[in-house]
Amino acid sequence: MSIKLGSLVVGMATYVPGLRSLTGRKTGGTVSARYCYSVWLRHLSVLHGSALPTEFERAAELGPGDSLGIGLAAMLSGTEHYLALDAVRYANNSLNLQIFEELIGLFRAQAPIPDDAEFPLVQPSLPSYAFPADVLTSARLDAALSPKRLELIRASIRNPATTARADAPICYIAPWEPGVIRDATVDLVLSQSVLEYPRDLAGIYAEMCRWLKPGGVMSHEIDFKSMGLTTEWNGHWSCSDAVWRLAAGRRRNRVNREPHSTHIALIEKMGCRIVRDQRIMRPSGITRAQLAPRFHFLVDDDLTTSSALIQAVKPA
Ligand SMILES: C[S@@+](CC[C@H](N)C(=O)[O-])C[C@H]1O[C@@H](n2cnc3c(N)ncnc32)[C@H](O)[C@@H]1O
Secondary structure, eight states, rough: OBBBBBHHHHHTTTTTTTTTTGSOOOOOOOOOOHHHHHHHHHHHHHHHTTOOOOOEEEEEOOTTOOSSHHHHHHHHTOSSSSEEEEESSOOHHHHHHHHHHHHEEETTTTTOOOTTTOOOOOOOOOSOOOTTTTTTTTHHHHHHHHHHHHHHHHHHHHBBSSSSOOOOOOEEEESSOOSSSSSOOOOEEEEEOOSSOOOOOHHHHHHHHHHEEEEEEEEEEEEOOOOTSSTTTTTGGGGGGHHHHHTTTTOOOOOOOOOHHHHHHHHHHHTTTEEEEEEOOOOSSSSSSSSOOGGTTTTHHHHHHHEEEEOOOOOO
């Protein structure tokens, strides 16, 4: 069997009242300013490489996790309004403020993008980790880092809006519900290691496409691995629903097991045009014969795609 015994034990324990809340108490990455800086500049650099816009009036992030640092990095690159939507309220004002100050230092120094040596598990990887001075020019940075603007952002970090008010620099809604953002009001929707979790992926993609203005872009880094619950990286596709229910249990963050082709199909179905599909390929740990019946629809590429950065544009 592909499921690890330890995963089964933990998964089953989450059904015991009170124990579920012990899972997913932290999300990991965004506790570090350098991680947030790296993730934001990786998305921005690839957008630039895809000839997509890199300046945004309003950016929305799905699943910021422990801090709003990725969106704060977007604001320090000139984004005027940042909407953070999470399923769980992980971030707090004091960590957000601390990360903001560290990010200011990194942008002022035009520090190189922290690379695979520092963050070996972070995707997308880039051909160069030099500071993207061609995108974030001195003029753009001077305007974004003006003392008056920084004070305005600090004030908003101390007191973020909890509804998507048009005038608020920062809005943090967690948990969020469909309908919280008005149609065609957002220029960029971004997520990092998030879309492998929501159950209602079709609903989430419909929402995100609805938020985008015509010409707006989305940039999502998605991990398709089993998150260590199985012995093979893609062993989750060999598990029956019953076994998976026991192993994943009621963990706060359970992967939805949707493969790469599902994401591509949903984005296209919503009428967005895929501009970049940067995949990490890995030999499959299972054969087609081992696929659980409900995963027979996987195409061969799904079996070997362990993560992808997908960027798409909503037609103007
Ligand atoms: C692995 S963490 C990633 C956090 C952060 N983006 C990072 O790079 O470290 C996954 C995040 O996705 C969030 N998430 C899961 N389902 C979500 C949903 N339906 N809507 C918004 N956020 C969701 C979780 O609450 C968590 O914050």
